[in-house]
Amino acid sequence: MDPSIHRGTAAVSEAYRAFGEREARGVSRTYATWAAGVSEDAVVADLLATLPPGKRQPNLVFAAARWHGADGSYDELRSTLLGRWPQVRSTVLARATQTNEAGRCAVLLPFLAALPQPLALLEVGASTGLCLLPDRYSYRYDDGTRLDPADGPADVVLPCSLRPGVRAPGRLPDVAWRAGIDLAPVDVSDDDACAWLETLVWPEHAERRTRLRAALGIARRDPPRVVPGDLLDVLPALAAEAPGGATLVVLHSAVLAYLDAAARSAFVAAVASLPGHWISNEGAQVLPATAGLSPAAGGRHFVVAVDGEPRALADPHGGALTGIGG
Numbered sequence: 001m002d003p004s005i006h007r008g009t010a011a012v013s014e015a016y017r018a019f020g021e022r023e024a025r026g027v028s029r030t031y032a033t034w035a036a037g038v039s040e041d042a043v044v045a046d047l048l049a050t051l052p053p054g055k056r057q058p059n060l061v062f063a064a065a066r067w068h069g070a071d072g073s074y075d076e077l078r079s080t081l082l083g084r085w086p087q088v089r090s091t092v093l094a095r096a097t098q099t100n101e102a103g104r105c106a107v108l109l110p111f112l113a114a115l116p117q118p119l120a121l122l123e124v125g126a127s128t129g130l131c132l133l134p135d136r137y138s139y140r141y142d143d144g145t146r147l148d149p150a151d152g153p154a155d156v157v158l159p160c161s162l163r164p165g166v167r168a169p170g171r172l173p174d175v176a177w178r179a180g181i182d183l184a185p186v187d188v189s190d191d192d193a194c195a196w197l198e199t200l201v202w203p204e205h206a207e208r209r210t211r212l213r214a215a216l217g218i219a220r221r222d223p224p225r226v227v228p229g230d231l232l233d234v235l236p237a238l239a240a241e242a243p244g245g246a247t248l249v250v251l252h253s254a255v256l257a258y259l260d261a262a263a264r265s266a267f268v269a270a271v272a273s274l275p276g277h278w279i280s281n282e283g284a285q286v287l288p289a290t291a292g293l294s295p296a297a298g299g300r301h302f303v304v305a306v307d308g309e310p311r312a313l314a315d316p317h318g319g320a321l322t323g324i325g326g
C-alpha cells in the first residue's frame with residue numbers, strides 16, 4: 001500500500017474517534033456509534049482517506065451518507081458507504097457543512113438589544129441568513145420573559161435558559177438594515193438546498209429540524225440578502241452600505257473555525273477598523289481573546305464576545321446562556 005494512504009487512514013480513524021468522544025457522545029447516539037465504528041473499521045477509513053483532507057469531516061460524510069439513505073445502525077452506514085460510494089463521494093465533494101441555526105438568535109439577543117437602536121446587522125458566514133432575522137422570531141426565556149414580533153407570536157419560538165450573569169433582553173432589536181456574506185449562500189427558495197440543510201441537522205434532533213423548516217418559512221416571506229464571497233473580501237464594501245443613523249453590528253456564529261489563523265487575525269483587524277460593534281459566537285479556541293478560558297468553562301459551549309470581550313457561554317444551538325464574570 002502507498003504509505004501516504006496508510007497515514008491518511010490512521011488520521012481518519014483518529015479524527016472519527018475524537019469526534020465520537022468529544023462531539024457526538026451524549027448529543028447524537030447515531031453519530032457517536034457511527035464515529036466509533038469508522039474509527040475501528042480500516043476498510044471504511046481507507047475509503048474516507050481517499051477524500052481530499054478538507055472533505056473528510058464526520059459531519060459532512062455522515063450527512064452525505066444519510067442523503068443517500070443511511071439510517072440507524074453502523075452496519076447501515078457501512079453498507080451505504082461501500083455500496084453507494086460514487087454517489088456519496090460526489091455529494092461530499094459538491095456540498096458543505098452550512099448548518100444554519102436560528103436558535104442562536106436567542107443567545108445573541110441580550111447583546112443586540114442592549115446596543116443603541118436601530119441596528120444595521122451584517123452577518124459573516126450567514127449560510128441562508130436565518131441569524132439575520134432576530135426580530136422575526138419569538139423568544140421564551142426561562143425567567144418568564146416572552147418576546148414576540150409586533151404582529152404576534154412567530155412560527156419559530158426560541159426557548160432559552162438564562163444562568164447567572166446574564167439578563168433577558170427587554171425588547172426585540174429594531175433592525176433597520178441587514179445583509180450577510182457567505183462563500184456559498186443558501187438560496188431559501190431552492191428546495192434541494194434547503195433539504196440538504198435539514199440533512200445537516202443531526203439525526204436525533206427532530207425539534208431542531210422542525211425549527212429549521214419554520215425559520216426557512218419565515219425567511220422565504222422576505223429573504224435576507226446574502227452576498228456571495230469570502231468574508232475578508234466583501235466585508236469592507238458591504239459595511240460601507242449600512243445606513244448612517246443605525247448602529248452597525250458585525251456578527252457571526254460557528255464560522256471562524258473555517259478560517260486559518262492568518263485569516264482569523266485579518267478578520268479581527270478588519271472588524272476593528274469598522275465603526276459600530278462586533279458580536280461573535282464561536283468555540284472558545286477560535287479567537288485569541290477567548291482561548292484563555294479554561295476548557296471546563298468552554299467545554300462544548302460557544303463563547304459570546306462583544307467587541308472581543310468574552311461575555312457569556314452559550315449552548316451551541318442557543319438553548320442556554322451563562323454569564324462570564326458577571
Ligand SMILES: C[S@@+](CC[C@H](N)C(=O)[O-])C[C@H]1O[C@@H](n2cnc3c(N)ncnc32)[C@H](O)[C@@H]1O
Pocket residue numbers: 096097098099100101102104124125126127128131181182183184229230231232252253254255258259
Ligand atoms: C456552520 S455554518 C454557520 C451558519 C450561521 N452562521 C449559523 O450560525 O447558523 C458556517 C458558514 O460559514 C461560511 N463560511 C466559511 N468560511 C467562509 C468565508 N471565508 N467567507 C464567507 N463565508 C464563509 C460557510 O459557507 C457556512 O455557510
